[in-house]
Amino acid sequence: MRHFSMKWFKSNIQVQTRGKGLYNFTDQVESLVGEWRVQEGICHLFIQHTSASLVISESYDPSARIDLENFMEKLAPENQVWFQHVLEGADDSPSHMRSMLTDTSVSIPIDGKELSLGTWQGIYLFEHRARGHLRNILIRCLETS
Amino acid sequence: MRHFSMKWFKSNIQVQTRGKGLYNFTDQVESLVGEWRVQEGICHLFIQHTSASLVISESYDPSARIDLENFMEKLAPENQVWFQHVLEGADDSPSHMRSMLTDTSVSIPIDGKELSLGTWQGIYLFEHRARGHLRNILIRCLETS
């Protein structure tokens, strides 16, 4: 336990996608935390979209990522006859379903000037639309040291 | 970066549901943040239930919402022969499954006295029980300005 003086850091991260899939942007988050020299605290990420989402997952073997992408295609498939929301394309309603099943916000501790991710963890943006988009993620760090 | 004086605001929000479905309560959250005059910081929401959950999703076209509701009925269907937890009704065990797949807590940045939601994002309570319930969501805001 420790009393401390607190600091607040804020920025946003942009990820340009090239259609559906998982995009690892751990480096961009770590780079900001490093630049801000946050010694200890917590890092909040928030994605401002309803057809792209956040996932913290295995970042070592690319085949694990491909399985996650294919799994999502099967779990929330396109072109279902019961869809009512179809005006924006076959991939739009499934994109909201896939976003709902994954994360809009995540909070990661910072210790020793680094994100306290596990050995195999990476931070991904999951693009659910078929076309590429420029996606915006808000990053907020509370320094507690 | 900036040193700052911190404030903590707390309240709870109640949502009366009328059975299964997504209930948009963005206005109630924004109203509290406005009342508290939180300039900048982060807003934590936590739902105190295991058969209702939180979702941040598309809030413009009602047909998108209906597809999400129907999707959940198919993803975690009722009346499966392998259910063991049936004493509290056919909708009870699926309600825990649906809660598990969505959110119990979300954290949304506040900037310029407003929640930094994306253009199409709304905050929903997802009621998973067939009967209406009075649901309780805890709201905690850390002001960092």
Add this chain to the structure above:
Amino acid sequence: MRHFSMKWFKSNIQVQTRGKGLYNFTDQVESLVGEWRVQEGICHLFIQHTSASLVISESYDPSARIDLENFMEKLAPENQVWFQHVLEGADDSPSHMRSMLTDTSVSIPIDGKELSLGTWQGIYLFEHRARGHLRNILIRCLETS
């Protein structure tokens, strides 16, 4: 609203699993919060793994837990012909899928020196691997009183 002096508490919690399933570790979290005498604030939990995850769910009736475990086996089944990530065993790729659908981080308010969980809520670690593992969860508390 109130100005206040802030404190930051940090530790980690280890959970030894015995293979797949939900492990309730609410007591370990409550015990730390009690030991730290956190009057009011927020408690952040973060799991450092990609094949085990966090879930806040029904903690009263054990049959509800069993249904959740069986549901996950059906939702993200093992041994699918389309899997590419198979070198680490039949349970590895599904373990990442199941982690993706549940939580890596959760944030729970603290009030009156206790976690503000709902009546039926418990905090679970969901082990997705067939073999037992020693799992690590980071716990960070911001005291705001």
